[in-house]
Amino acid sequence: MTKLRGRLFKDKLARQIMLGITVLSGVVLLFVGCTLFYKSWPVISQMRLSDLLFTSAWKPSKGQFGFLTFILSTLHVTLIAI
Secondary structure (H helix, E strand, C coil): CHHHHHHHHHHHHHHHHHHHHHHHHHHHHHHHHHHHHHHHHHHHHHCCHHHHHHCCCEEHHHCEECCHHHHHHHHHHHHHHC
16 A cells, blocks of 8 residues: 555656646746747837748848748758658
8 A cells, every 4th residue: 555655646746747847848938939029029120021031131230131041941951851
């Protein structure tokens, strides 16, 4: 009977630890997302989303931030990895 209680205690403890890790991961992900949004807000507020996503001109000194090249590169690497 003592073995069973010890096992149940360990199971409950493991469940609580895994829940804590899961919640912590979600909080960290939310924090990173909010920080990225906050830091990129000056660019997002001045340019249209379509200009950001579908142009490839990357000239930060002129205020041109085209992400198309980065998006396509990421897709290529992902496809090669698959």
